[in-house]
Amino acid sequence: MSAAAVEHPHDSKLPSLLKEAEQLTEKLPGYRIEIIGGNLTVTPPGDGPHAESLTDLTFALAAAHGAETKVAQAMGVWLPDGPEDYALPDLAIVDADYRDHHIAHNCYDPAVFRMVLEVTSSNYATDLKTKVAAYAIARIPAYVIVDRRKERIHVLTDPFANEYRNHSIHASGQCVTLPDVIGAEIALDVAAILETARP
Secondary structure, eight states: OOOOOOOOOOSSOOOOHHHHHHHHHHHSTTOEEEEETTEEEEEOOOOHHHHHHHHHHHHHTGGGSSSSEEEEESOEEEOTTSTTOEEOOSEEEEETTGGGGEEETTEEOGGGEEEEEEEOSTTHHIIIIIHHHHHHHTTOSEEEEEETTTTEEEEEEEEETTEEEEEEEEETTOEEEOOGGGSSOOEEEHHHHHHHHOO
8 A cells, every 4th residue: 555645725825924024023022033035034132232332323323313314223124135025224324204215014115225234243144244235235325334253343335236346344443434325424433332342
């Protein structure tokens, strides 16, 4: 006697990634749930130094928070490289009229984002690789990464295809001037940022 495969009828479709992301958000409060490159990513809450460094960076970016641009924390950006893709950068500088560019699921058109910023945590590879491609594809003009592991700050500009043409790295003791595209003259003290962000 041979065994035959048994198929069970399915009346319902598999849930979409967005539906799964919504369910995870309810089950895991405080976790960052994103869909990047068609993959669902789940990042636990950052530690105290991660949070404190974001507060310091928000103050440092205050000149960009005015009539023409706003500084926003964890504002969703709808990504064009997948039908359900979105990311939640730690900080962003966006056009002041961003509310007119809402797309879906608390996410906004990437065209209103002038700069995104990530402080690395347990999602190290995502910030340094996956999000570089995602933000470049979305044509976000500037991406800043505070790399807590290697203690440096990356500034990426001039997105092209799935990468940034310009990539500068700044170490402790240096001052980094953010690109003009953010709409304000802002220089960051690398040592001070890294000291606060150090785990």
